[in-house]
Amino acid sequence: MPRPDTARPETTAPTRLRWWTELPLILLVYACYSAGRLLVRGNESTAVDHGLAILRFEKSLWLNAEHPLNRLFTREPWIGIPADFWYASLHYLVTPAILIWLFRSHAVRYRAARTWLMTSTFIGLIGFTLLPTCPPRLLAAGHGFVDTMAQYSSYGWWGGQASAPRGLGGMTNQYAAMPSLHVGWSLWCGVMLWRFGGTRTTKVLAVAYPLITTIVVMGTANHYFLDAAAGAAVMGLGLLLAPLVIRNANRARVWITARVAPVAPVASVASVASVETPSRGAEASIVSGECQTAPRERIPRQRESDFGPGAEPGAAPADAGDGAAAAAR
Missing domain, CATH: 1.20.144 (Vanadium-containing Chloroperoxidase; domain 1)
Incomplete structure (x- = not known):
């Protein structure tokens, strides 16, 4: 290429x-x-x-x-x-x-x-x-x-x-x-x-x-x-x-x-790969604010539907109702 x-x-x-x-x-x-x-x-x-x-x-x-x-x-x-x-x-x-x-x-x-x-x-x-x-x-x-x-x-x-x-x-x-x-x-x-x-x-x-x-x-x-x-x-x-x-x-x-009008320098392949590919440490723990969750762990008040196609477990979902929170527990 x-x-x-x-x-x-x-x-x-x-x-x-x-x-x-x-x-x-x-x-x-x-x-x-x-x-x-x-x-x-x-x-x-x-x-x-x-x-x-x-x-x-x-x-x-x-x-x-x-x-x-x-x-x-x-x-x-x-x-x-x-x-x-x-x-x-x-x-x-x-x-x-x-x-x-x-x-x-x-x-x-x-x-x-x-x-x-x-x-x-x-x-x-x-x-x-x-x-x-x-x-x-x-x-x-x-x-x-x-x-x-x-x-x-x-x-x-x-x-x-x-x-x-x-x-x-x-x-x-x-x-x-x-x-x-x-x-x-x-x-x-x-x-x-x-x-x-x-x-x-x-x-x-x-x-x-x-x-x-x-x-x-x-x-x-x-x-x-x-x-x-x-x-x-x-x-x-x-x-x-x-x-x-x-x-x-x-x-x-x-x-x-x-x-x-010279073009801006193109980023190297290694730097682009480091931005686009998350490290294993990032997969092991996802930090949102100051709350850390383990993989597959759900945040309270989170609906099952919040994990849409392609969504990663542990990602910050939208708010859910009380019934979904009870089911999550």
């Missing part, structure tokens, strides 16, 4: 999550993500070179779906305008909504799902840092792309710079295109809906949401097809790393707890 003071930290029960600790954590991670995107602005010429290299590679493999989709969205406002709203809003609405739904309805699965999402997001931030990429909409007009967000900006709150509100375009990193976390986050939402939705409607939404998002990011000229594929790959890598992140977080919590 392992000693209590040598138990491994991994065997500790998980702490129950509370919304007042989860909300600041999620806001902090999102703030770090947004600040990281802003601080790692890539060089414009480098970003353009990366974008053109991706476009040439796609054309060599006949993967260039961006041009026909972008022409369709530009020519048909009834498709282009809803697509712009989709790109500018659902990324920031659906993901938090599913996080809240998981927290309230599937608390056991929530921590692993949240860790997967956060791990993948930070991996995406590394991608923005190492590979700044110019999206199709910012390439020269000769490359055949139209920025639908700018074309239909009068219908929404965004301006001509990405999906940022008018006047705030300078606060975004427009070269954070590789990987596409619009696609990555929508894929995470789809997996959560498929696994925990439980109805046919949620399963349809689980497939439709990431699929439509992939079409939207290419049709609005915000991402290349390879950006979308990289977003899916980042989510896959995050899924593999999430268990490792959780284990390290558990170890860190145990380490911090042990130093902030």
